Amino acid sequence: MKRRPKVMVIGLDCAEPSLVFDRWLDQLPNIRRVMGSGVYGRMRSSDPPITVPAWASMMTGKDPGQLGFYGFRNRNSYDYADIGLADSTSLTEPTVWGLLGKQGYQSILLGIPPSYPPKPIHGHLVTCFLTPDRSVSYTYPDSLAEEIEKEVGEYQFDVAQFRTAQVEELLKNIYRMTKTRFATARFLLQHKPWDFFMMVEMGIDRIHHACWHLMDENHVLYRPSPHKNAILEYYRYVDGEIGELLSVVPPDTRIFIVSDHGAKRMDGGFCINEWLIKEGYLKLKKAVQTVTPLKPDLVDWKRTRAWGYGGYYGRLCLNVKGREPDGVIPRNQYEQVRNQLIKKLKALTDELGRPLNTKVFKPSKRYLTVKNIPPDLFVYFGNLYWRSVGSIGRGKLYVYENDTGPDGANHDYEGIFISALNRVGKGGQQLPRVHLMDMAPTILHQFGIAPLKGMRGKKIPL
Template identity: 70%
Template sequence: MTARPKVLVIGLDCAEPSLVFDRYFNVLPHLKRLINTGVFARMRSSDPPITVPAWAVMMTGKDPGQLGFYGFRNRNSHDYDDIHIVDSSSLKEPCVWDILGKNGYQSIVIGVPPSYPPKPIHGHLISCFLTPENAETYTYPASLAREIEEQVGEYRFDVKNFRTSPRDDLLEQIYQMTDTRFNTARWLINNKPWDFMMMVEMGVDRIHHAFWQYMDDRHVLYQESPYQNAILDYYRFVDQKIGELLDQVPEGTRIFVVSDHGAKRMDGGFCINEWLIREGYLTLRKPVHRPAELSADLVDWSRTVAWGYGGYYGRLCFNVKGREPQGIIPPGKLPSLRKEIVQKLKKLTDEEGNPLHTKVIRPEKRYVATKNIPPDLLIYFGDLYWRSVGKIGLGKVYIYENDTGPDGANHDYEGIFIMTQKGNGTGSAGRLETIRITDVAPTLLAQFGLKPLPGMRGKAVTV
């Protein structure tokens, strides 16, 4: 390391280990060099393995229960429709750069969710993909936005309509967003002081969801297409951008490449509320004959014991007497009812009778704490090959396209972890045992000689 440590973290949202470490390994020269001169591992993500809360878990070393949010959307109260979307104000625990700032180190942070609205840091920050399109303030300090627009151009937080845009237009958007992000990172590295620099690129996630079905011949929607190599070509583009960024950092910089979770094909969607209706756990006021979001006014709460939410994983909530406004489950009866539903979920099959291998998690058993209001159950349908569909009125339990728009991929349990040092040309590749996402924060702090904070669940990776 240099006399004053320098650490660069390149975050690739959803980067898939089987592609980076195996299938595409030999066509990604810059990532290959990092792997061959350092250590790497499949990194077990958070539960659930989705962008929010995973990046926050990575940067705080705390699990979702300790953080108090369990996905993008969370219950604000026990009222049925009281849901809020996570933003930076939801994150109460200190991130790596907050700890470094208190110890005199300066940071550059680009796009690490959830970071909108931007909070003050000892350094410079650009908020994440959750930033509204016309946000007035998206940087700290606020003046940084004008500098970026003058030096780099219009900044892009995300692509528009990544599930529904025409394919060619979407590809153009993804490439432009990625190019802008890396150009911004290079400019900041060369023009702002830093000891720690981290960026998160969302394009990998977006291209997986939009193009996986063209790449994977096991996909239920697979078809020969001119987009067969869209994901490969984009990975090569990202690898090139990583190489250009690495050229800007000094020798001795400790380099990390990480992803918050991986990706896998999506075999279909399991309609959780349709299933609850069929099993007698959820009763509507009147039949619904066209696809609709489940809302409180559609439900007969006097005859409903459970309802669910859609997404890359399922969330199930119980209608408990004394807790929910119209709860009917006596608290003493909840354990037996929960056991009954869990057993049924674990026995689920697909339409051909094959086991789905669905996994069910009780938050109070998985997390150190359960701040705020967690779902009563987290459900990974089909071992994450199936997404959860929350809509009603579909008339069926199984569907084979995403109800929120075309989507070819679901999230997987493991992301990537690569750690090396620039100029470490004599190093040798080392595959570590699977590490956990909570190990990253202690590992980053260790580069600066700092110990983990109390409550951090992981431990520093040492080589």
């Protein structure tokens, strides 16, 4: 009788390859063992390289254009104020666990964005960091929540206010969240049937944003701190939890340890809307003297050609005649204006006049198809060393802190990919380029299922 395969995916949101593979590997024995028994490499993230849509892209083999969402916040319509938040209802493309369920395979899913609100699956599910709190339905089936609370205690989806200067309290919350998540994972693995298991731990992302500038002496905000080793100590803790998790699964289980993107220091923030005002693309009804978010009622839309949003990357939208309510750019000038903006954005410099090395792309050039409403341009300021600051009223283009609270790190293009069977073996082979979308067809192959038409990823040689 053919062996029924088992596959485990341990997702570490934002785990950075330069830290895992190079700087700290000798202090991460469990991760090192899996690497040494199989294959590993840097894994290119989605565009944009952020949690939503990256995990969804990984588990569908589809790019954000095919998925139809381009970040946590997306335009629902061409109305200026109609911005919606992505959640599980936004994910309509077939997922790995959905395809496995059709073949009778059971899944356990824990914290995979975007999975709130919970959808029925063939198996058991606990929702992700988008869940507001435990007062809502956050498991499938519903009864699973009571089991978890009884066995593990209060389940924690995320840490509140991870952009804070209160590092001690934040670290306690991150450790508490991670301890609870891995305890829940072990409970589910030992008490529920499964063929496919996947979890995503958010703690690495949160501690990067909170503490990167305390670790990195090249950071503009670096100061000597008793928390200089906080990130290293947390990576070591997570490695220990991974070891505990691997001890409760069979040795023939195919293990994947992956991250959706990496991290790097944040050199500053570029004020996208201040720049658009300065360049004459964005017109306000009247001058704003205090720092405030750009709200639609502040804008003179009949004289505005472009506006932007803040975040780890910049989203720039054009005000097109016949598309937006008060559009001014004639459709036959759309590409001309976009190309003009690309040229200007790529020529940006920092405060000292040095090239900022900003990357800009059009959605149609990066995605197989473009569903729903993407930004007209995606902007990676400073090649992701700078974030996009959307607020106005600053009177300057450059800032050196996040406009949404303290933050020392930005996201980077590459995460980690590690895979092996759950036993000591000969391996340690470094792979060339691997893409996040390769994960879906690779997992399906473990179960003898062919990739769906439209999946952009390719099977990774294991």
